[in-house]
Amino acid sequence: MNRDFLSxxxxxxxxRLRLLGSLLFSLVAAFFGTSLINDFLNFILPQIIVMKxxxxxxxxxxxxxxFLSFLFFFLLIFFxxxxxxxxxxxxxxxxxxxxxxxxxxYRVPLPGQDELGEVAQNINYMAEQLQSMMKRERxxxxxxxxxxxxxxxxxxxxxTSIIGYLNLLKNDDYxxxxxxxxxxxxxxxxxQQMKKLIxxxxxxxxxxxxxxxxxxxxxxxxxLLEQIIIEFEPIAQELSLTIRKDWEQQSLFAHxxxxxxxxxxxxxxxxxxxxxxxxxxxxxxxxxxxHLVVLAVENWGSPITKEQEKLLFERFYKAEPSxxxxxxxxxxxxxxxxxxxxxxxxxxxxxLKHANGHxxxxxxxxxxxxxxxxxxxEEII
Numbered sequence: 165m166n167r168d169f170l171s172x173x174x175x176x177x178x179x180r181l182r183l184l185g186s187l188l189f190s191l192v193a194a195f196f197g198t199s200l201i202n203d204f205l206n207f208i209l210p211q212i213i214v215m216k217x218x219x220x221x222x223x224x225x226x227x228x229x230x231f232l233s234f235l236f237f238f239l240l241i242f243f244x245x246x247x248x249x250x251x252x253x254x255x256x257x258x259x260x261x262x263x264x265x266x267x268x269x270y271r272v273p274l275p276g277q278d279e280l281g282e283v284a285q286n287i288n289y290m291a292e293q294l295q296s297m298m299k300r301e302r303x304x305x306x307x308x309x310x311x312x313x314x315x316x317x318x319x320x321x322x323x324t325s326i327i328g329y330l331n332l333l334k335n336d337d338y339x340x341x342x343x344x345x346x347x348x349x350x351x352x353x354x355x356q357q358m359k360k361l362i363x364x365x366x367x368x369x370x371x372x373x374x375x376x377x378x379x380x381x382x383x384x385x386x387x388l389l390e391q392i393i394i395e396f397e398p399i400a401q402e403l404s405l406t407i408r409k410d411w412e413q414q415s416l417f418a419h420x421x422x423x424x425x426x427x428x429x430x431x432x433x434x435x436x437x438x439x440x441x442x443x444x445x446x447x448x449x450x451x452x453x454x455h456l457v458v459l460a461v462e463n464w465g466s467p468i469t470k471e472q473e474k475l476l477f478e479r480f481y482k483a484e485p486s487x488x489x490x491x492x493x494x495x496x497x498x499x500x501x502x503x504x505x506x507x508x509x510x511x512x513x514x515x516l517k518h519a520n521g522h523x524x525x526x527x528x529x530x531x532x533x534x535x536x537x538x539x540x541x542e543e544i545i
Contacts, residue, residue, distance in 0.1 A: 256287065260287060263294070268295040318361050319362075322361075323354075326358075329351040364499065368505075376424075376509065378424060378509055381420070382418070382419050384416070386415050386416060392426060392433070393409060404442045404444070408446070409448055416457050418529045420529065427506060431502060433448075433461060435500060439463070439465040439523070446463045448460070455531055456531065457528070458527070459526065464521055464523070467518075473518055510529055510530075511530055
């Protein structure tokens with residue numbers, strides 16, 4: 165916008181200077197042209213008008229012809245000087261009108277290197293930006309429809325199961341107390357699955373809409389990972405998995421939003437729980453590399469193709485049922501996508517290394533010292 169505004173000011177100044185220059189040049193040229201005409205008339209008119217009594221008529225005719233010749237030369241020269249500028253301005257006006265009428269593919273054909281050419285380039289740049297914005301808005305609308313479709317489908321499955329179990333309980337359609345408890349347990353698990361889907365959806369929409377307000381603080385990643393793994397170990401043991409920690413005792417600090425980073429790490433660990441071979445092991449690594457802190461979650465699972473690797477961080481992408489642990493409820497396919505957004509908001513990078521079923525999901529975060537020298541008032545965890 166600033167560039168367009170400055171270009172418009174330069175264009176207006178250029179037009180004024182050109183107009184003033186054309187006026188001055190036209191006046192000077194008309195003056196000299198009139199002088200030549202006067203010299204010619206002073207020579208020819210006395211030959212035509214010879215009577216002394218007609219000297220007044222001669223003076224009047226001379227003055228009239230001088231004025232007319234001056235006006236003629238001025239208008240002629242001014243017209244030829246301003247004609248290219250008028251043609252360019254008309255081209256700019258036609259281009260703006262075409263773009264205003266919705267033809268965003270139109271480009272102003274004015275390749276000149278002067279100020280008007282710069283204005284034409286800015287008009288074309290504006291059309292490209294408008295076209296890009298329109299395309300983005302269409303993509304957003306398409307994304308909203310996809311979001312509604314996927315969420316409706318993912319919520320309908322557990323909701324149908326819950327309704328089924330509640331109907332059985334309502335109609336006392338169970339054989340004994342154990343079956344009664346099993347129905348309640350299954351219905352409760354489905355409600356937890358629905359809660360997970362809704363939480364993922366809420367977090368995803370908040371992250372992608374730009375409404376996510378991160379609260380950064382300097383934390384000790386070693387301590388944070390210890391707490392997260394303690395919470396995950398009981399779930400892993402139920403699935404015949406062990407979690408191995410691999411990092412130095414020296415504290416590694418990073419400048420992060422604790423709640424969001426925990427969400428990203430949780431999603432990576434849940435992904436490993438779902439797709440690990442059972443029994444098996446999940447390794448969590450934390451290391452320092454150059455100016456980065458690298459956190460990695462490793463596990464063994466069924467191999468996937470290169471095409472599937474590229475889709476893992478796409479929203480709503482779900483692995484094949486054959487690769488997924490059926491004891492772990494499926495999500496909406498937003499977990500890795502949410503983790504990706506969170507890491508990007510931290511100025512970091514998330515990625516995957518895969519070879520013959522050995523998966524390593526890694527997060528690279530800048531060190532705290534590389535981001536800012538925090539104040540003493542900031543909390544260190």
